[in-house]
Amino acid sequence: MEEKKYTDGEPDYGLEAVHRASLSILKEIDRICRKYGLQYMMDSGTLLGAVRHKGFIPWDDDADVAFTRDNYEAFAKVVQKELPKEMRFLELRDLGEAFYDFTPRIVYLPSRTYGDTEEMRFYGGRLDHLWVDLFILDELPEKKWAAGWTKLLHVLVYGLAMGHRMQLDYGKFGPAGKAAVWMLSRLGKMLPMKTIRKLQYRAATKDKKGKSSLLYYSNYQPDFLYVTVRTEWSGTAVDLPFADTVLMAPKGWDPVLREVYGDYMTLPPEEKRAPAHSSGELTVY
Numbered sequence: 001m002e003e004k005k006y007t008d009g010e011p012d013y014g015l016e017a018v019h020r021a022s023l024s025i026l027k028e029i030d031r032i033c034r035k036y037g038l039q040y041m042m043d044s045g046t047l048l049g050a051v052r053h054k055g056f057i058p059w060d061d062d063a064d065v066a067f068t069r070d071n072y073e074a075f076a077k078v079v080q081k082e083l084p085k086e087m088r089f090l091e092l093r094d095l096g097e098a099f100y101d102f103t104p105r106i107v108y109l110p111s112r113t114y115g116d117t118e119e120m121r122f123y124g125g126r127l128d129h130l131w132v133d134l135f136i137l138d139e140l141p142e143k144k145w146a147a148g149w150t151k152l153l154h155v156l157v158y159g160l161a162m163g164h165r166m167q168l169d170y171g172k173f174g175p176a177g178k179a180a181v182w183m184l185s186r187l188g189k190m191l192p193m194k195t196i197r198k199l200q201y202r203a204a205t206k207d208k209k210g211k212s213s214l215l216y217y218s219n220y221q222p223d224f225l226y227v228t229v230r231t232e233w234s235g236t237a238v239d240l241p242f243a244d245t246v247l248m249a250p251k252g253w254d255p256v257l258r259e260v261y262g263d264y265m266t267l268p269p270e271e272k273r274a275p276a277h278s279s280g281e282l283t284v285y
Contacts, residue, residue, distance in 0.1 A: 015275065017284040018130060019056045021108045022063040023243055025087060025132045029065060029106065030247055032082045038075050039237040040065045041250045043135055046242075048257060048264055055243035061113075061275035066135040066217070066250075068235065069208065075134075079106070086110050090126060097193050098123050099164035102200050102219040105131040112283040122166040130284070137234055138218040139207045146207075147214070147228075153203040154221045159184030161196050229256055 026046070033040050042050050043066040049057040056063075067075060080089045083106070090105050100123060107129040114120050120128040141147050162168060163185035170178045188196060204218035213231050217224040233252025240249040250256050257264040267273075 015059065015061060018061050018111075019243075021111055021130050021284050022056070022132060023245075025106050025108055025130075026063055026065070026242070026247055027245060028083060028087060029132065030245070032079060033071075033075065033248070035082070036074065036078055038067075038071045040067050040071065040075070040248050041234060041237050042066075042240070042242065042247055043250075044133075044260065047249055047253060048261060050240045050242045050247065050249060051253060051257060052265055054241055059273040059275060062130070063132045064135060065132060066137055066234070068137050068215070069139075069205065069218075072134065072136045076104070090131070092197050093194070094126060095123060095193075097164055098166070099161045099193060099196075100127060102158070102161070102197075102221070104134045104219075106134065107131040108284070110284065119166055133220075135217050135224075136204065136219045137215040137229070138204045139209065139212050140214040140216040140228060141207050142212045142214055147216075150203065150207060151216070151221075151225045154200070154218065154225060156184065157196060157200045157203055158221050160188030160191060160199070161193070163188030163191075164193050164196070224260075227260055229259060 026042075029040055032038075041047070042064070044064040045057055045060045046063045046065065049055055049060060076089070076091070083089060086109050088107050088109055090107050092102060092104060107126070108131065109129060111130040112128055113130055114128050116128075140150060159181055162181060165185075168181065168185060170181065173181055200219070215229050215231060215234055217227055229250075230252070233255050234250040236251045237248040238251050238253075239246045240253070
């Protein structure tokens with residue numbers, strides 16, 4: 001079923017409108033988590049914005065938060081009944097047999113980011129909105145071979161899931177990569193997405209033993225598989241100022257940002273200061 005169109009009110013355009021809508025989602029996440037005694041953490045560009053800009057990165061057009069596994073699963077049980085009508089918790093199963101990624105998100109329904117494209121129709125319009133990504137931190141084995149095996153499993157499962165994309169862009173892969181993606185996606189196309197989602201969950205939670213001091217982003221692969229954080233950094237949240245409010249951040253926000261970005265206080269070249277997650281529509285109603 002195609003996503004309901006929210007077009008009440010006059011449209012607003014540009015990054016200021018995007019930031020207002022994203023901040024409203026972040027405030028709802030914060031409210032819900034504090035109500036139920038849960039912890040989340042600003043992550044990626046949102047965390048960087050909090051530290052470097054005291055709010056959104058001026059040219060950023062999305063927002064990200066992270067949860068440890070237990071906090072995420074508790075949040076997922078209550079979030080939908082707590083959200084206002086203009087927001088929706090989008091789970092992996094909501095896309096049916098279509099695959100975009102393994103990241104759940106909270107979408108802001110009265111918005112448009114891509115417009116009426118073939119790809120957005122493929123996803124039933126559910127992804128044609130501003131959203132906040134919900135990343136999950138799972139335990140990673142401390143032994144290098146075991147950590148490597150865990151990450152390899154995620155790459156393989158992601159390859160299977162790519163068989164449920166509308167189309168594949170092989171241009172980003174070398175010869176070996178093209179062959180691997182072709183084989184995995186062909187095999188994955190024969191498997192229902194429900195099965196592939198179960199495989200991803202099992203790969204993410206197989207090391208949940210409480211014995212390792214390492215965590216990794218289990219549902220943001222393959223992009224963030226290079227990132228490993230420690231439980232003393234991301235196992236506990238602290239408050240940081242953000243725009244006109246206070247949001248939760250990892251206790252070790254400095255080593256987390258260094259792990260992800262390196263010298264994170266240095267601004268990127270001016271030509272790279274541009275929105276990265278939309279086509280330029282960026283309409284909020």
